[in-house]
Amino acid sequence: MKKLKIAFLILASFLVVFLIVTGIRAMMVETKQPKPIPTTEAFDEETAVKHMSEAITYETISYQDRTKFNLNEFDRFIEFLQKSYPLVHEQLELEKVNEYALVYKWKGSDPSKKPIGLTSHYDVVPVLSGTEANWEQKPFSGAVSDEKIWGRGTLDDKIGVIGILEAAEHLLKQNFKPERDMYFMFGHDEEIGGDEGASAIANLMKERGITFEFVLDEGGAIVENMVPGVNQPVGVVGISEKGSATAELTIEGSGGHSSQPKNRTNIGRIASAIAKLEETQFKGDLRGPGEDLFEFVAPEMSFGMKYVFANKFIFEPIIEKILLGQPATAALIRTTIAPTIFQAGEQYNALPEEAKVIINHRLMPGDSLEDVKEFIEETIDDPDIKVTVTGNEASSVSSIDSWQFKTIQQAARNVYTDAVIAPYLMFAGSDARHYDPVSKDTYRFLPVQITGEDLNRMHGTNEHVSIKNYLNAIKFYIEIMKEGNK
Known part of the structure; x- marks a missing residue:
């Protein structure tokens, strides 16, 4: 019983120290906004x-x-x-x-x-x-x-x-x-x-x-209402733009009459590839410009949100999970996958000899076209599907x-004096x-x-x-x- 009490006291002490340290970190976060000098310019x-x-x-x-x-x-x-x-x-x-x-x-x-x-x-x-x-x-x-x-x-x-x-x-x-x-x-x-x-x-x-x-x-x-926990309007300045890649997945094979289909048809295999990609997705990672955004808005947040982002090294997995829950914020922290064109078949009772899908990817800074190609091939795991990737990678980060x-x-800030610029x-x-x-x-x-x-x-x-x-x-x-x- 005495050992249990000591263990409890140690745990409680650790928790108190943890809350004090993380709380101080949150309170020490300083604004990154310059003081506005409201414009007085008048024109016609x-x-x-x-x-x-x-x-x-x-x-x-x-x-x-x-x-x-x-x-x-x-x-x-x-x-x-x-x-x-x-x-x-x-x-x-x-x-x-x-x-x-x-x-x-x-x-x-x-x-x-x-x-x-x-x-x-x-x-x-x-x-x-x-x-x-x-x-x-x-x-x-x-x-x-x-x-x-x-x-x-x-x-x-x-x-x-x-x-x-x-x-x-x-x-x-x-x-x-x-x-x-x-x-x-x-x-x-x-x-x-x-x-x-x-x-x-x-x-x-x-x-x-x-x-x-x-x-x-x-x-x-x-x-307005762009960032949870921030009441002011947020002005976002792009310091980089995502790359844009087009991936084409193609499979060819014998067609035949629809009355005698194989267990896995060309359409089925391409559909399976799409499903695997959408289920797997690129890994989300709060880094680069996405991380910079939250560093600039965190000082302007309510204390609860400020506490989380001031101690990001602890809460990062939770933050990333929340961001991945919405398309707009998920796109901020990962390369995206968007199937946009599916082509296969011409006749309702004939199996197509070729099936093809076009997938648009928006690349995070640091992800290359070759990275995208490797990710697709490893994820779909079908050597009969040919994968080609073309496009441009993300711009440099300013x-x-x-x-x-x-x-x-x-x-x-001189014009929009109450806005948070990030x-x-x-x-x-x-x-x-x-x-x-x-x-x-x-x-x-x-x-x-x-x-x-x-x-x-x-x-x-x-x-x-x-x-x-x-x-x-x-x-x-x-x-x-x-x-x-x-």
């Missing part, structure tokens, strides 16, 4: 809204088949820019790459400093045929209604192009003189990969030996400790990846506060942006131009 908001409204009316649509491009609309859009931003076109150098990608250079006073680059794109995706009647305002009307600007491109991504130029025009009126060169780089084919836009611009910069301190593109945004990231944080891993693709070879760091951030519903509208029906959000985007770009030149 009415004219800015008119410019954005008109920008939407130009149907600068990207098609996979480039012969479908209506280049007259692209020409008209460029003419509109020249007319709307006279000081930009008088004082900045404009160069056209492949005729339609635009590069503006604002020369700085100190040539010893590396330039910064702000990039966006002015092409948009088509409106799905047959859905036009579902729009509350016509998709290329640029209508201003209910304190919103409506139309394709309001969020993706003419808001970036117009926001940057509005900011530059305003600063030119104020006789602002940048210390370092600034480049504004606007692609015209981002929606189909950016080969003739951002990629060509980046190659040109490489040829000229120009490297950037940082390049900022579209990407994350400011979203710094979160540098002045470059802190500049973006500060600019965002790094994250971007799931989709952007033009930013093209600039990796010519920039020390590349970041992805759309400076608007939006809802999950807004995200669905970007390539869907009823895309629009609130006037307040649009004006805040201009303010952000003003702030980033000033903060980046300190």
